[in-house]
Amino acid sequence: MNSQSIENYLKVIFNQAIVTDEVNTTGIAQALEVSLPSVNSMVKKLAGMGLLEYEKYKPLKITEKGRQTAAMIIRKHRLTEMYLVEKMGFGWEEVHDIAEQLEHIQSPEFFDRMDELLGHPQRDPHGSPIPNKQGHIAILEYRMLSDCKPGEKVELKALAHTSDEFLRYLNSKELALGVQVQVVEVEVYDKNMTVDYEGRREVLSALVCSKLLVS
Amino acid sequence: MNSQSIENYLKVIFNQAIVTDEVNTTGIAQALEVSLPSVNSMVKKLAGMGLLEYEKYKPLKITEKGRQTAAMIIRKHRLTEMYLVEKMGFGWEEVHDIAEQLEHIQSPEFFDRMDELLGHPQRDPHGSPIPNKQGHIAILEYRMLSDCKPGEKVELKALAHTSDEFLRYLNSKELALGVQVQVVEVEVYDKNMTVDYEGRREVLSALVCSKLLVS
DNA sequence: TAAATTTGTTAGTCAATGCTAACTATTTAA
DNA sequence: TTAAATAGTTAGCATTGACTAACAAATTTA
Ligand SMILES: [Mn+2]
Ligand SMILES: [Mn+2]
Ligand SMILES: [Mn+2]
Ligand SMILES: [Mn+2]
Numbered sequence: 001m002n003s004q005s006i007e008n009y010l011k012v013i014f015n016q017a018i019v020t021d022e023v024n025t026t027g028i029a030q031a032l033e034v035s036l037p038s039v040n041s042m043v044k045k046l047a048g049m050g051l052l053e054y055e056k057y058k059p060l061k062i063t064e065k066g067r068q069t070a071a072m073i074i075r076k077h078r079l080t081e082m083y084l085v086e087k088m089g090f091g092w093e094e095v096h097d098i099a100e101q102l103e104h105i106q107s108p109e110f111f112d113r114m115d116e117l118l119g120h121p122q123r124d125p126h127g128s129p130i131p132n133k134q135g136h137i138a139i140l141e142y143r144m145l146s147d148c149k150p151g152e153k154v155e156l157k158a159l160a161h162t163s164d165e166f167l168r169y170l171n172s173k174e175l176a177l178g179v180q181v182q183v184v185e186v187e188v189y190d191k192n193m194t195v196d197y198e199g200r201r202e203v204l205s206a207l208v209c210s211k212l213l214v215s
Numbered sequence: 216m217n218s219q220s221i222e223n224y225l226k227v228i229f230n231q232a233i234v235t236d237e238v239n240t241t242g243i244a245q246a247l248e249v250s251l252p253s254v255n256s257m258v259k260k261l262a263g264m265g266l267l268e269y270e271k272y273k274p275l276k277i278t279e280k281g282r283q284t285a286a287m288i289i290r291k292h293r294l295t296e297m298y299l300v301e302k303m304g305f306g307w308e309e310v311h312d313i314a315e316q317l318e319h320i321q322s323p324e325f326f327d328r329m330d331e332l333l334g335h336p337q338r339d340p341h342g343s344p345i346p347n348k349q350g351h352i353a354i355l356e357y358r359m360l361s362d363c364k365p366g367e368k369v370e371l372k373a374l375a376h377t378s379d380e381f382l383r384y385l386n387s388k389e390l391a392l393g394v395q396v397q398v399v400e401v402e403v404y405d406k407n408m409t410v411d412y413e414g415r416r417e418v419l420s421a422l423v424c425s426k427l428l429v430s
Numbered sequence: 431t432a433a434a435t436t437t438g439t440t441a442g443t444c445a446a447t448g449c450t451a452a453c454t455a456t457t458t459a460a
Numbered sequence: 461t462t463a464a465a466t467a468g469t470t471a472g473c474a475t476t477g478a479c480t481a482a483c484a485a486a487t488t489t490a
Pocket of ligand 1: 099
């Protein structure tokens with residue numbers, strides 16, 4: 001069985017590999033808040049396990065086996081988040097830290113039961129796709145709200161960032177997944193966007209709009 | 216935060232201290248399936264943390280702080296078992312191994328939510344008491360079914376052993392907590408007991424009867 | 431009570447996972 | 461295109477929690 005450390009490394013590497021296919025050591029160190037030499041030695045270990053391709057001074061590549069293994073951990077993480085929100089009444093800003101621990105539980109039955117009770121959900125509470133049991137992840141093609149033009153009416157589908165602070169900000173604006181948003185006006189100077197939704201009118205910064213994924 | 220190892224040791228020590236106030240090293244080693252030197256060094260560490268009293272070659276005593284700390288882990292374990300049975304549809308024979316892992320999750324909110332959703336249960340699925348948030352454990356005075364006399368009608372309240380095999384045996388006999396059992400006859404020679412319950416008549420061995428706690 | 435057995439301890443080792451300091455290779459900027 | 465900055469590596473060490481081998485104390489048995 002892989003240790004929690006190994007699982008956490010693999011998850012970070014997998015996520016970075018989505019952005020750019022080649023992953024670098026420094027990025028892993030920053031994401032996990034560990035030193036570069038710690039990453040270097042773990043990376044060699046993961047390579048030895050066939051989860052990564054490693055050559056000295058070259059960017060890392062995750063293998064199919066690594067991708068598969070990571071997908072199963074992410075599946076457990078996202079199922080957990082969904083379960084906590086849907087079945088235990090947590091807010092979407094409360095679930096990540098708990099899921100970060102529960103994703104390491106070794107019990108297929110436990111997660112299968114969550115999956116069943118949830119009716120085999122496709123997305124986690126932040127709109128990210130839940131990998132299926134085969135490790136396949138649906139790629140969701142959403143646009144950023146910041147790319148929308150005045151007059152467009154779109155639905156909030158997912159978030160590109162899920163920090164507690166951002167989620168609490170969205171709570172304060174009553175912005176939740178599924179909300180229909182109409183773009184009223186885009187300020188040319190700073191790209192601030194005036195939007196209407198749920199009978200409200202709000203001005204959202206370019207930063208916020210770039211993290212709201214819509215369709 | 217205490218490590219999982221520390222928590223597992225403490226739980227074992229606490230449980231053994233219920234039987235005899237003084238705990239010995241060998242018993243811990245057997246329960247955790249580790250070597251005696253491993254126990255010896257951990258015991259010194261726990262003593263250094265104020266969780267145990269330790270003197271060379273003397274039996275161990277758990278401190279009030281140790282008792283309190285252990286009770287909170289056991290609370291998490293038993294709440295989890297109850298949650299898995301009541302809210303997720305697991306059988307009472309399936310939950311211990313999952314709870315053994317979940318008891319180490321660091322999230323008061325997670326267990327508080329379980330507790331609420333369960334309506335603040337007093338017992339786990341095997342009839343063992345769930346310590347309250349102050350670490351207090353209700354002492355339940357049950358008799359062993361093996362101490363009952365022919366003609367007595369009692370209710371199955373708890374189990375003195377909870378191994379998977381025993382629980383599966385009870386499943387096969389449809390013996391569950393809450394079942395009303397009438398003692399029909401006790402064989403003098405081997406103490407085998409003939410009992411009636413739920414419209415069935417069964418003969419239970421003395422070993423089994425000594426593990427069925429009734430009132 | 432002396433010998434044998436059981437229980438507990440010490441010393442030394444190992445694997446996993448982290449670290450810092452020192453160094454090397456690669457990339458970027460002057 | 462050399463110098464500076466950044467990124468990656470190595471060596472050496474610390475901590476946690478396990479182990480075996482050797483030994484000492486306590487308890488049981490003869
Ligand atoms: Mn998350
Ligand atoms: Mn994690
Ligand atoms: Mn249990
Ligand atoms: Mn445990």
